[in-house]
Every structure is written in structure tokens, then in C-alpha cells.
Amino acid sequence: MIPAATAPYQPATAAGxxxxxxxxxxALAGSREGLNELITLMARTVRDALAETRTTxxxxxxxxxxxxxxxxxxxxxxAVPEYGxxxxxxxxxxxxxxxxxxxxxxxxxxxxxxxxxxxxVAVAADALATAGNASLDTYDSGPxxxxxxxxxxxxxxxxxxxxxxxxxxxxxxxxxxxLLALLLAREHAAGLRGVDTRRDGVAGLPRPVVLAxxxxxxxxxxxxxxxxxxxxxxxxxxxxHRYRMRPDALAAELAQLTQLGSAVTxxxxxxxxxxxxxxxxxxxxxxxxxxxxxxxxxxxxxxxGFGALFSDRMAPLLAGLAAADSLTLDLHKIGWxxxxxxxxLLRDAARFxxxxxxxxxxxxxxxxxxxxxxxxxxxxxxxxxxxxxxxxATILAHGRxxxxxxxxxxxxxxxxxxxxxxxxxxLDLVSPAQLSTVVFRYRGSRAGGDSVLxxxxxxxxxxSGRALxxxxxxxxxxxxxxxxxxxxxxxxxxxxxxxxIDTLLDAVLAAxxxxxxx
Numbered sequence: 001m002i003p004a005a006t007a008p009y010q011p012a013t014a015a016g017x018x019x020x021x022x023x024x025x026x027a028l029a030g031s032r033e034g035l036n037e038l039i040t041l042m043a044r045t046v047r048d049a050l051a052e053t054r055t056t057x058x059x060x061x062x063x064x065x066x067x068x069x070x071x072x073x074x075x076x077x078x079a080v081p082e083y084g085x086x087x088x089x090x091x092x093x094x095x096x097x098x099x100x101x102x103x104x105x106x107x108x109x110x111x112x113x114x115x116x117x118x119x120x121v122a123v124a125a126d127a128l129a130t131a132g133n134a135s136l137d138t139y140d141s142g143p144x145x146x147x148x149x150x151x152x153x154x155x156x157x158x159x160x161x162x163x164x165x166x167x168x169x170x171x172x173x174x175x176x177x178x179l180l181a182l183l184l185a186r187e188h189a190a191g192l193r194g195v196d197t198r199r200d201g202v203a204g205l206p207r208p209v210v211l212a213x214x215x216x217x218x219x220x221x222x223x224x225x226x227x228x229x230x231x232x233x234x235x236x237x238x239x240x241h242r243y244r245m246r247p248d249a250l251a252a253e254l255a256q257l258t259q260l261g262s263a264v265t266x267x268x269x270x271x272x273x274x275x276x277x278x279x280x281x282x283x284x285x286x287x288x289x290x291x292x293x294x295x296x297x298x299x300x301x302x303x304x305g306f307g308a309l310f311s312d313r314m315a316p317l318l319a320g321l322a323a324a325d326s327l328t329l330d331l332h333k334i335g336w337x338x339x340x341x342x343x344x345l346l347r348d349a350a351r352f353x354x355x356x357x358x359x360x361x362x363x364x365x366x367x368x369x370x371x372x373x374x375x376x377x378x379x380x381x382x383x384x385x386x387x388x389x390x391x392x393a394t395i396l397a398h399g400r401x402x403x404x405x406x407x408x409x410x411x412x413x414x415x416x417x418x419x420x421x422x423x424x425x426x427l428d429l430v431s432p433a434q435l436s437t438v439v440f441r442y443r444g445s446r447a448g449g450d451s452v453l454x455x456x457x458x459x460x461x462x463x464s465g466r467a468l469x470x471x472x473x474x475x476x477x478x479x480x481x482x483x484x485x486x487x488x489x490x491x492x493x494x495x496x497x498x499x500x501i502d503t504l505l506d507a508v509l510a511a512x513x514x515x516x517x518x
Contacts, residue, residue, distance in 0.1 A: 029131035038131060045091045052099040054465075058110035060101045061465035071101040103468075108493055108500035109507070112470035114276065114304055114333040116492035122337050125393035129386040136170075136384040138362050138374035145386035146374060152388040155395065156329065157345055159309045161322030167349025169378040170342065170387050174303035175219035177328035177344040178270075180380060182210065182223045184326065184346070185268035185297040187354040193265065198354070202228040205265045210234050211253055212270035213245035215277055217301055220270050229267065238479065243278040243431060245271060247286040254294045268297040273318055273327075274304030277472040277488070279437030281305055284320030292323070300324040303342065305435060307334025311404035314411060317434070325351070331391055334407060334435070334492065341387050352378045406494035410436040413491045417501045426509055430474050436491045439472060441484070442512040451485035457511040458487060467507045 026037040054060065060067050072078075074097045084090065104110060105117040134142025136149055149170060157166035171177045186208070190197045195204035202208065208229040212220045214236040221231040238249040250269065257266050269291045271282040284300065291298035300321060306329035308314035309321075321327065324347065331341040346352060356377040358365055363373055376382065394403070414433035421427045421440045431439035441454050454471070461467045470488035475481045487508065491501075 030133060035131060038127070041087055041091060042127070044088060045095050048092045048095040049099045052096050054100065054104060057465040058104045058107035058468045059462060059465040061463065063463055067101055071097050074100070106493065106495070107468075108496035109467040109504050110493065111489045111491055111504060112468045114330075114490055114492070115339075116333065116336045118332075118338040119336045119394055119398070121397045122390040122394045126338050126387075126390040129389035132386070134386050135382075136374060136379070136386065137376040137382050139372045141374060141383075142386060145389060148386065148392050149375065149388040152391050152395070153343065153345065156306075156343065160306075160324075160327060160345060162345070162347050165348050165350070166345060167352060167378070168343050168345035169352070169375060170384070171340075171344060171379070172381070173340045173342045174217070174301070174328050174330045175222065176380070177303070177330075177342045178217065178219045178299070178301055179223040179226060180344045181299045181326040181328060182220070182268060182270075183227055183380075184351055184354060185210075185299060186227055186229065188297055188325075188351065189265050189267045205229075206262065207260075207264040208233045208267050209257060209264050210267050210270060211237055211250060211296075213237050213239050213243075213272060213275075213282060215239055215243050215275045215280070216270055216272050217276055217303070220301070233267070239280075242434070243275060243280040243474075245282040245287060247283055247290060250287060250290055254290055254296070258294060266294065266296045268299050271298065271300045271324075273300055273302035273306065273321065274308075274333075274435050276304065277437075277474075278431040278439055279304065279433070279435040279490075280431070281317050281434060284318065284323070286320075288320050288323035297325045298323065300327040303328050303330040304333050307331065307403070308407060308435060310334075310400050311407040311411075314404075314407055314435070322347075331394075334410075335391070335394070335403070336406065336492075336494075337390055337394065341391055355379065407436075409494040410491050413493075413496055413498070413501055414438050414489070416498050417489055417491065417505065420501060420505055424505070424509065426512065427505070430476065430486050438489045438491075439474065439486050440489075441486045442508065444512050444516050453512065453515055454485045454487055457508065457515045460511045460515055461507060464511075467504055467511075469504070469508065 025031050025033040028034045029038050074093065105115060129145065132142070132145070134145040136142065136145060139146060153168040157168060171180060186202070187197060189208070190205055193205065210220065210224055210229070210233050212234055221234050224233045225231045235253060237253055238246050240246050257264050269287060271284055271287045273281050273284065288298055302318065302321065305318060306327070308317055326344060326346050329343050329345065331337045332339040335341060358368070359376070363376055367373070411433065414436045417438045418429060418433045421429045421438065426442060426444055428441050428443050430441060442457055444453060458469055458471050461469060470490055472486050472488050473483035474486050476484050
């Protein structure tokens with residue numbers, strides 16, 4: 001237990017009024033004095049965190065209830081104290097909680113999720129942006145950060161293969177980016193039918209349909225529910241043995257919609273460039289051609305895969321991306337950014353128009369015409385933090401070649417893991433490396449493996465704190481077979497080595513043997 005402060009923290013008092021505590025300029029991060037104090041506080045906090053750094057594994061050992069209870073004990077009673085302990089004591093306490101009982105993504109055995117260790121330059125830039133506390137809704141809420149976001153969006157749109165008509169906006173995450181893209185697709189489809197959903201809702205849209213693969217991210221269904229279309233609006237398109245959308249199955253679905261004519265409203269085709277479960281990339285050129293043929297909005301969920309464009313080797317996997325009407329990207333996946341760093345980009349920025357709002361206290365027309373405008377008309381949010389500062393710092397610091405090299409290292413590690421899995425009699429490869437994900441299962445002495453065994457060995461690793469591997473499900477014996485639990489490595493640490501993969505898989509094998517014998 002961290003001891004409580006021996007005496008209440010007492011800030012300076014205002015001159016002439018001993019009853020009202022005065023906040024010194026150094027307490028406000030955006031001031032000159034505050035920035036100096038921020039540097040000092042961060043240095044001390046980092047020193048405290050280093051003293052508590054765990055070297056045993058990516059997770060604290062123990063059962064979940066034990067770890068969570070220990071962390072809460074360090075925080076103390078769940079009540080707002082009458083008097084604070086002061087910045088140093090508060091940060092020391094939290095640094096201890098986070099480092100002693102938190103997740104270490106920089107550990108080479110952290111390989112469960114699309115959650116990379118962030119780059120130091122991005123973290124530093126994020127702290128700088130946070131200190132300024134600018135918002136992106138209006139010019140007078142942060143002009144510099146408006147310029148930074150515009151610069152980053154333009155750079156990323158060029159990476160996607162788009163020209164000067166493109167535009168975009170950053171969101172709190174990939175799920176929100178997909179929601180925003182499908183909202184705009186819905187408005188586009190409604191406009192083609194002469195329906196004003198802002199006034200009348202979606203009642204005038206007969207049977208809205210969104211087509212997505214059966215392994216597309218669940219946020220597609222959530223978005224359709226939130227948009228009033230209903231989750232049943234999502235029609236799942238069959239995938240091939242590599243978990244990629246089958247163009248022939250999509251063609252059949254679109255042909256059926258065409259035959260139904262005005263009885264249905266095709267809203268969007270959602271292709272995936274990097275599925276969460278398998279890292280699979282749908283055949284974008286064929287899907288784009290079919291969407292164009294049927295005049296349906298094409299959205300590409302490239303939350304995972306967009307970062308492959310940094311790499312000369314990997315970029316061809318995203319051929320056809322430029323034909324999309326909209327795309328989602330998450331640079332807090334392949335991009336090594338602190339969360340969140342997600343955006344929705346549109347090939348034609350004019351299609352953001354359904355979000356336009358004129359609000360008297362934010363962006364009145366005369367101010368907007370004079371240039372005092374912001375990005376309120378591109379977002380579902382009003383106040384919006386400057387997430388693009390850290391991205392700009394990363395791009396400027398590392399460039400495409402530097403980031404591309406990191407992508408290649410992670411892809412090489414995934415391919416090495418695939419080869420090692422293939423060589424192990426006790427392991428079965430389920431899905432090979434396409435980006436940086438490898439799916440496999442522990443078979444052990446049981447032919448074909450066992451879902452209960454794979455689930456249990458993963459939890460054994462989690463309790464030990466030694467290794468963090470992911471899990472998913474796959475139909476191993478055909479599309480109508482029951483889904484089986486599989487293990488997953490998502491490799492996003494560009495400082496890891498092949499021997500780290502070996503020791504990670506050795507840990508999986510040992511946990512499997514121990515579980516079989518227990």
C-alpha cells in the first residue's frame with residue numbers, strides 16, 4: 001500500500017484572501033510556466049514508473065480478481081478526498097498502479113490484439129497537444145491544430161491514391177469511423193430516392209441493405225442498428241478459405257437486389273482490408289468493379305490494413321483501394337500511435353454535406369464566410385481532441401520508409417511464426433500471415449484439437465503473466481461446421497526478434513501440455 005500524504009497538500013493562497021486557494025500559473029499545462037512544470041512532473045513520473053517496471057511478462061501474474069483488487073488497494077478508498085495529496089504524490093500513486101498492474105505492450109510476448117506499443121515521438125506529441133487542449137470544431141478553438149489535421153488528412157488521402165477532392169476527419173476509433181461512413185452512405189442512398197432522413201427519418205427507405213463479408217467487423221452491425229437500419233440490414237457475404245469476401249457471392253447478392261428493384265435500398269458494400277480475426281484482405285479490385293456496376297457506395301474498412309501502404313512490399317495488397325467512396329483507417333493499429341488515431345476518408349469531400357450545421361455560438365454564417373470556420377460539419381462530435389498532432393510528429397520523424405520498415409519487420413515475424421507453427425506436430429496452422437496475424441491451434445494428443453483445451457491454455461498463460469496471445473473462432477471443417485476456438489498472434493512489435501517468437505510458442509506448447517495433464 002502506498003502511504004497517504006502525511007499532511008494535506010496546500011496550494012498557495014490568493015493575496016488578500018486566505019480562504020480561496022490560488023492556482024499558480026504552473027498548474028495550467030498550456031502556460032509557459034505550466035509547460036516547464038509538465039516537463040518536471042513527467043520526468044519524476046517516468047522515474048517512478050521505471051522503478052516499478054515489470055520484467056516478467058506483458059501482464060501481471062494472477063487471476064483477474066486478484067490483479068484488479070491489488071490495483072484498487074493501491075488507489076485507496078473510492079471517494080473524492082477532501083484535500084488532495086499534490087501532483088507528485090498523485091502521479092507517483094498512479095504510476096505505481098499502471099506499471100505494477102498494467103499491460104506492457106513493449107514486451108515481445110504481447111501478441112493478442114491490434115494494440116501496438118506506441119512510438120515515443122507520438123506519445124510526446126500527444127502530451128504537447130493535450131497540454132494545449134485545442135478542439136477541432138471551430139477556428140477559434142484551435143487554429144494550429146486545424147492546419148495539422150488538414151495536412152495529415154491530405155497526406156493520408158494521397159496514400160490512398162486520391163486527389164485534391166478528397167477529404168476526411170478523425171474520430172474516436174474505427175467503430176465510430178465505420179458508423180460515420182455508413183451514415184454518409186445512407187444519406188447518399190436516401191438522396192438517390194429523394195428521401196430526407198434528417199426530416200423524416202429512415203421510414204422512407206424500403207428494406208435498406210448493407211453487404212459485408214461474414215468475417216467483417218461487428219461494428220458494421222452496430223452502425224446499422226444506431227442508424228435506424230437494424231442489424232438485419234447487414235447481409236453477410238460468404239468468404240473463401242483465406243477468409244476473403246468471394247466476388248462471385250457478392251455478385252449474386254447484388255444481382256438479387258437488382259431484381260427486387262425499388263423494394264430494397266442498397267446502402268453500401270463494405271469490404272475489409274485486414275480483418276480483425278485473420279488479417280485477411282478482400283479482393284478490392286473485383287469488389288470495386290461490382291459496386292460501381294450496381295452504383296452502390298463502396299466503403300473499405302482498412303482500420304488494420306491501411307498501414308500496409310507505408311511498405312513497398314505490402315502496399316500492393318491494397319490495390320483497388322482508390323476506387324472506394326470511403327475508407328476507415330486506424331493508425332493506432334499499424335501506425336504505432338497511442339489510441340485513438342482513427343479517421344474516415346472520402347474520395348469526394350463534398351459528400352460530408354449531410355453533416356453540415358450552422359450553430360450561432362460556434363460557426364455562424366458570416367464568421368464562416370470570413371474564414372472563421374472549423375470541422376464541425378465533418379463530424380458527429382463537437383469538442384474533438386487534436387489526435388493528428390501525434391500522427392504528424394510520427395510522419396515527420398520517421399517518414400514512409402521508416403514506418404514501412406517497421407511494417408516489414410512485423411510481417412517477417414508473422415511469416416516466421418507461421419513456419420514455426422507448421423513445423424510443430426502439436427500445432428495446426430489455421431490462417432497464414434497476410435499482414436501480421438497468424439491463427440493456429442494447439443492439437444496436442446487429440447486429433448484436430450479441442451476448443452476447451454485451447455481456451456484453457458490461453459487463460460493459463462494469462463494467469464502466469466508470461467505471454468499474451470489472442471483467440472478467435474474458425475470453422476475448420478467447412479462453412480456449416482461448428483466454430484472451433486483458435487489461438488491468434490497479432491505481431492505489432494517491430495523490436496521483437498525471431499527468438500522471441502520461439503519462446504512465445506514454446507510457452508504455448510508448455511501451457512498446452514500442462515493443461516492436458518491437469
